[in-house]
Amino acid sequence: MATQKEPRLKRRECGTMGAHMDLLERYPGFRGRQQRLENENARRRALAFKTAQLALVTIKVVVNVVYKLPAQNISDAQINSQIKALNQDFRAKNPDKSKAPSVWSGLVADSQIQFQLYRVTRTQTSQTSFSHDDGVKRASSGGIAPLTPGKYLNMWVCALGGGLLGYAQFPGGPKTTDGVVINYRAFGITGTAQNPFNKGRTATHEIGHYLNLRHIWGDTEDCSGSDLVADTPNCAGPNYGKPTFPKASCSNGPNGDMFVNYMDYVDDAAMFMFTPQQVARMRTTLDGPRRSLW
Numbered sequence: 001m002a003t004q005k006e007p008r009l010k011r012r013e014c015g016t017m018g019a020h021m022d023l024l025e026r027y028p029g030f031r032g033r034q035q036r037l038e039n040e041n042a043r044r045r046a047l048a049f050k051t052a053q054l055a056l057v058t059i060k061v062v063v064n065v066v067y068k069l070p071a072q073n074i075s076d077a078q079i080n081s082q083i084k085a086l087n088q089d090f091r092a093k094n095p096d097k098s099k100a101p102s103v104w105s106g107l108v109a110d111s112q113i114q115f116q117l118y119r120v121t122r123t124q125t126s127q128t129s130f131s132h133d134d135g136v137k138r139a140s141s142g143g144i145a146p147l148t149p150g151k152y153l154n155m156w157v158c159a160l161g162g163g164l165l166g167y168a169q170f171p172g173g174p175k176t177t178d179g180v181v182i183n184y185r186a187f188g189i190t191g192t193a194q195n196p197f198n199k200g201r202t203a204t205h206e207i208g209h210y211l212n213l214r215h216i217w218g219d220t221e222d223c224s225g226s227d228l229v230a231d232t233p234n235c236a237g238p239n240y241g242k243p244t245f246p247k248a249s250c251s252n253g254p255n256g257d258m259f260v261n262y263m264d265y266v267d268d269a270a271m272f273m274f275t276p277q278q279v280a281r282m283r284t285t286l287d288g289p290r291r292s293l294w
């Protein structure tokens with residue numbers, strides 16, 4: 001088996017912020033574009049926002065499979081299972097949303113975003129695994145360039161080292177690397193997808209970043225960081241595995257951390273929801289820097 005040499009994926013590890021810090025240093029204009037998007041988010045927060053009034057948006061997806069071993073050349077069925085999972089999660093049609101603690105059931109939000117598979121590319125590589133340095137997005141480093149990234153959401157599916165499940169590029173970054181990368185062992189719900197990351201939620205989480213969502217703890221290991229969203233409680237750091245409700249930090253009791261949110265680090269079977277304000281951020285992105293996707 002292709003996977004025997006790789007250690008089991010034990011807990012969620014996302015490379016988005018590491019990749020983001022590298023890109024901000026290399027592309028000075030990225031920071032300004034992010035700031036303008038934040039300004040628009042702030043402007044819209046002042047307006048009444050209702051998810052029920054959103055138009056349905058369809059994003060076309062290109063899946064770039066990059067494999068060394070035959071088992072990593074995942075099947076069309078596995079790819080389709082991922083698209084189906086995304087359509088459930090982003091439309092709040094995932095049956096397991098009923099497992100969210102009742103205090104948050106009123107905040108489970110339908111983003112009115114759906115996904116449609118447009119094309120699959122398959123590239124054989126000599127690389128044993130990739131990191132968050134975007135090597136998988138360039139032919140010169142054993143990967144493949146994105147297909148028309150302004151028009152399509154590009155997803156790369158490959159072996160990732162260091163226990164990484166995936167990473168994404170925030171809106172406003174360089175076109176040549178735009179999209180999300182997912183470990184082939186955490187993609188879809190069948191085939192090479194491995195428990196506890198076999199419900200397609202690594203892609204849900206990473207596309208959240210692609211549409212400008214931050215981790216719910218705000219990427220600081222104390223209470224000072226923010227995810228720039230008011231309807232997710234402030235919390236200290238990532239939650240892992242399958243936590244038991246309630247789990248308090250940062251004086252956020254009695255309900256505690258919203259660890260059931262797709263933007264935490266819990267297992268696939270423990271995350272169920274985006275909130276209305278997270279949806280608002282994603283939709284601001286789709287009306288702004290990612291307008292050409294639809």
Ligand SMILES: [Zn+2]
Nearest residue numbers: 014016205215
């Ligand atoms: Zn992440």
